[in-house]
Amino acid sequence: MLVALVLTASAVLGTIDRSSGRAVPEIDVLEGSMEVKARAAGTCAADSTFTIPGVEGTFCKKCDATTDTGSAPVNGLCDTAAATTIGNGATCADGACTVCPDPYFLFNGGCYKTDTSPGNKLCKTATGGKCTAAPDKDAVTFVKSDTLYLCSDSTNGKANCETCTYDSTFKCTSCAKDYLPKGDGSCETCSDTSKCSNCAQVSAADTCSACSPGFGLLAGSTCKACTVQNCKTCDTDEKTCKVCLPSFGPTYNSSLAITSCDSCPKNCTSCTNLGPGLVCTECQTDQAPIDGTCVDKNDKVCTDSSGTCTSCLNGYVPYLEGCYSTFKAAELGVCAKEKQFLVGNTTVCSECKPGFVPINGECLLVASTSVTRATQICQKEDGSALDASSTRCGKCQDVTGASTTNFFLLNGGCYNASTEVGKSACTTASNGVCTAVNTTSGLYLDNNVLVSCSSKVPGCGACTSSSGAVTCTSCGFGYYNANTNASATPDCKACSIYHSGCTGCNTTACTTCWDGSSFNGTCPSPPSSSSSGLSGGAIAGIVIAVLLVLGGLGGFLGWWFGCRGK
Structure with a gap:
């Protein structure tokens, strides 16, 4: 989280x-x-x-x-x-x-x-x-x-302590104004302003080791105010903001340095900069971040977990704990429309912009230090480490020391078979290769190579393969079986025949629209597919080209905005 x-x-x-x-x-x-x-x-x-x-x-x-x-x-x-x-x-x-x-x-x-x-x-x-x-x-x-x-109880807590934790041992986590916490859990007065002014934590050597929000720790163990307004943490250079204060989101320059911290949109409890402005990444518990805004929960689009999305449905793209329509994902630069493809009924990304690679379908920044356990997952095809020009993974391997082997390569990205999107494609993996495909994924294994059923049978969402012959067993997301003979091979037709925005249907009518709403005679008009996304039928008709290769030593990965303050 x-x-x-x-x-x-x-x-x-x-x-x-x-x-x-x-x-x-x-x-x-x-x-x-x-x-x-x-x-x-x-x-x-x-x-x-x-x-x-x-x-x-x-x-x-x-x-x-x-x-x-x-x-x-x-x-x-x-x-x-x-x-x-x-x-x-x-x-x-x-x-x-x-x-x-x-x-x-x-x-x-x-x-x-x-x-x-x-x-x-x-x-x-x-x-x-x-x-x-x-x-x-x-x-x-x-x-x-x-x-x-x-916490300030002088007998059982510590005098001048404002916030604390207690798990058999008392620990003061913040002190009252003009006091600061020491390593022994007490609060000392900040009388020596050259050492303690705006200091948040004192080290064993009685020097400032951490600064209060809005201040950066400079050489000499002193704190100086960050020059970026509403910045929570700045670097040794007080002009370089690292994390914005809670309720504020970052705007980045071309070097991914934070240039401003601005108020989050309405109802957001957390936000970040994406595309032309700030988008919500976390909402109040009765709402969910969908297409960058906090809206009422929609279980047809977002599997919700207290204000964030743990997985996305109905062809939506997962990104930073939110769900984005294919149109919005392309518009905001989350994933270009020609790089989007389906795994189950979740749309993921096969290739990212330079400096980002797909992990579990999301484009994550290569040069980030916030997700240390991702450093050995993805690398180039020749086994070398990723760099600022990398856009996709060539090999995958599991994190060193992990008790299970779950990562596998899928169409330029590394996926964990234990995550929602990963297990919708593959149930078990070993050495960077999927060893058991999910039968409802729309994929099948051919000599350790994952191949999409729809590449052989258009619209097919599940199939079997024997001696090179592929037999479709059910239709995929955005399609329905037009064959009235239940025992016959499915005849998959796009739901868009009923309406251009239809992604769920049966033999007689559209049931679900692209935005997760129920069909009531019409669907909301999707954004122009020529500028920002894919039509309802096109969402489900993308062919997955997949090659799995054995994994090797990983490159350094992380969230673009993983250092957000909470």
Whole structure:
């Protein structure tokens, strides 16, 4: 799982019912995202307020019960009838609670909910009135011996610590302003500005070894602000941005250096530069990145995994955890239309622009250091390492030290038989060669050479071969069997006879359009195939020319945009 986001969100707010003095939580969530904002504290007892990193305002550990004997903190605010608000099972007295019933959890003398601010910042899951797990990312709390603590707890955590992790051992991951984490997990004051200003991590030698976001580590172990606005990490030259801040996407120059970090499109949680602008690579959990934008989930196009696509269907092209129509893939430069071909019902790329090679059908940058385990997969046909002029793989081999041998060569690219697109073509591989073809892939093996069924029988999606004779057993993606005799050899006809944008059909009608939508008498008009892609029928009619060769020592691969900040 490798770029970044601007989300417009409304917060979970708290108000006070003036007639009762009771805290009333309000939830206002805009565009599927929740951002915690300020809440006003009620009447706290003296010296009983505390703050929560990432949430503005103060909260109460104990309420002033001198006038309201039933007052206690509920979601951080003093509620004059706390036990009634919380419900049966609550034990609250003397301004604080000691027992909370489900769905509340006990924290700092109050009862909180995981779906209400600030509880959603404190705890991920709770049961039996106790928090069982702190949030996964940027947690400001931790659970120890069934008790929830702030990372800044001076007894169980570390003073001035804002975020932390705890897995039998406490580790502070970020400190409060003007403090920075040391190797022993504590936070030290940044008094020596020549050493510590904007420093994010101190080494064992008490020198700065990492800088805060927006700063680069220069010679002399000092941090200097990156000159590219919204840059998260810059090189030893503060003018060279390496990664943009979350919610911002990079624009590259011809040398693949980041020249600017710009706001991601609407609803994107991560984005990158592609073609003329930024495209979404990750969305909110109820959406998926299709054709570079975040849209409602479409399981006919994208196999979704919490805002990204794990595989693509209906002839779509996988790229950077998103799915692109063949038209959009060509338009944005993901894969030229004449280099696109089908594996199962996923379109992949056989050749990339210089400096990129196909790995699992996606064009990946040769000279990247972000995917170290890809360094031994692909090389030139003569066994030499890839270079800036490489456009495809000539040989494939497995990563050194891997427990299985899964990579095989397919039409200029290296594929892993355990990935979705790889196993749709080949179920097992050895020494860079497919040894068992997937019977539904539209391919067959001929003396260790993968050959497409459609190269022998147009439109064929599955076939058998014996003594050089090929027999089609079923039609491929974008075709249907026009032969009414079920026992006879299929007669494969293109679905485009029903409509130019049809990719799924039966003997009587179109069922599915090129964009994954259901056919309702017409399909959305595909972009011009002369400028940006292939027509519905052409998508499924591309012939795969494949030659498998034994693998050798690999070249250096990686994601073009794999260094995206998350």
